[in-house]
Amino acid sequence: MEPSIVLSIRGLSKRYPGRRGVQANDGIDLDVLPGQVVGLLGHNGAGKTTLVNQVVGLVRPDAGSIRLAGVDAVADPDAARRLASIQAQANVPITGLTPRTAIQLVGRIRGGSRREVAARTQGLIEALDIGSWADMPSQKISGGIARLTAFCMTAVVPGRIVVLDEPTNDVDPVRRRLLWDAIRTLADDGAGVLLVTHNVREAERVVDHLVILDQGKVIAADTPAGLASSTRGVLTVELDLVPSVGGGVGWPPGVTETTRERLRAAGAVPAEQAADVVRWAQGQVDAGAVERYALTAASLEDVYVRLVGSDRVPAAADVELAVVA
Ligand SMILES: Nc1ncnc2c1ncn2[C@@H]1O[C@H](COP(=O)(O)OP(=O)(O)OP(=O)(O)O)[C@@H](O)[C@H]1O
Numbered sequence: 001m002e003p004s005i006v007l008s009i010r011g012l013s014k015r016y017p018g019r020r021g022v023q024a025n026d027g028i029d030l031d032v033l034p035g036q037v038v039g040l041l042g043h044n045g046a047g048k049t050t051l052v053n054q055v056v057g058l059v060r061p062d063a064g065s066i067r068l069a070g071v072d073a074v075a076d077p078d079a080a081r082r083l084a085s086i087q088a089q090a091n092v093p094i095t096g097l098t099p100r101t102a103i104q105l106v107g108r109i110r111g112g113s114r115r116e117v118a119a120r121t122q123g124l125i126e127a128l129d130i131g132s133w134a135d136m137p138s139q140k141i142s143g144g145i146a147r148l149t150a151f152c153m154t155a156v157v158p159g160r161i162v163v164l165d166e167p168t169n170d171v172d173p174v175r176r177r178l179l180w181d182a183i184r185t186l187a188d189d190g191a192g193v194l195l196v197t198h199n200v201r202e203a204e205r206v207v208d209h210l211v212i213l214d215q216g217k218v219i220a221a222d223t224p225a226g227l228a229s230s231t232r233g234v235l236t237v238e239l240d241l242v243p244s245v246g247g248g249v250g251w252p253p254g255v256t257e258t259t260r261e262r263l264r265a266a267g268a269v270p271a272e273q274a275a276d277v278v279r280w281a282q283g284q285v286d287a288g289a290v291e292r293y294a295l296t297a298a299s300l301e302d303v304y305v306r307l308v309g310s311d312r313v314p315a316a317a318d319v320e321l322a323v324v325a
């Protein structure tokens with residue numbers, strides 16, 4: 001293993017036993033460098049949590065190797081837990097504590113000095129704008145604040161590798177931005193970050209590398225730009241349909257439909273036909289068949305949907321409209 005690689009996974013396989021046993025991970029290779037955020041994408045049940053739980057020694061692999069800062073994490077799961085910090089998919093209950101005391105407690109357990117931990121806790125509370133809840137009993141805090149507290153507990157004394165399993169769940173859009181910045185900062189400060197998320201559009205801003213899992217196998221691994229390059233020259237047209245007209249709206253020549261729901265439809269448009277499609281869409285608005293339309297560059301989410309299939313799309317992130325009628 002190159003000394004600069006903080007996490008190196010080779011041929012990792014895990015099957016859950018039982019009559020209806022599942023091959024949750026099937027020969028996975030993955031590397032994370034210090035300073036890098038690696039995004040792990042995949043539909044529900046693709047095997048993401050199984051993968052990260054093996055990295056931190058919570059699940060034992062059937063085959064393959066995991067080296068964490070040079071240490072064999074399968075042979076020595078205790079060392080793995082010291083070298084890694086994880087924000088699990090489900091929050092750890094902090095009953096009887098306030099967010100601040102919970103964050104500080106983890107910091108102290110992970111070996112930080114009282115002063116360092118107090119300062120770092122305050123820094124994270126400010127960075128995520130959760131000061132109003134920081135000293136409240138945990139039973140009074142909302143789901144989103146609990147999720148952000150769990151992130152702070154992971155980040156207060158970060159390991160060489162920081163594993164985040166869907167950290168943005170339940171977090172409001174404004175604080176999600178603060179959280180994405182805090183995740184980026186963890187890597188900029190030197191940790192390797194392995195980030196599980198369904199939020200493809202937002203993750204694109206902070207990840208250096210993306211790995212897409214499907215049925216326990218890696219089906220694509222590249223930089224966001226590398227993955228998106230397959231969509232160069234193609235735009236996406238999105239329509240919000242008028243309820244009374246609904247599915248009755250077709251497409252002009254050149255547009256290939258990618259999704260259709262009751263009140264939304266989207267299609268792929270070759271760039272040279274963009275002007276014609278905008279004219280057509282404006283005509284649909286004028287005729288009352290379409291509420292509004294948008295023409296955007298094909299996104300990483302489009303690439304993702306194409307790779308894993310539109311029948312297994314993750315919860316849609318906010319859609320930004322670049323051209324709105
Ligand atoms: N403890 C378990 N025992 C048996 N099967 C399990 C167990 N945990 C997970 N599985 C199965 O293994 C597969 C992978 O699950 P995993 O939780 O790793 O998926 P995931 O990619 O994290 O999904 P999600 O996006 O929904 O969190 C699924 O088919 C799941 O049902």
Ligand SMILES: [Mg+2]
Nearest residue numbers: 048049050089
């Ligand atoms: Mg999961």
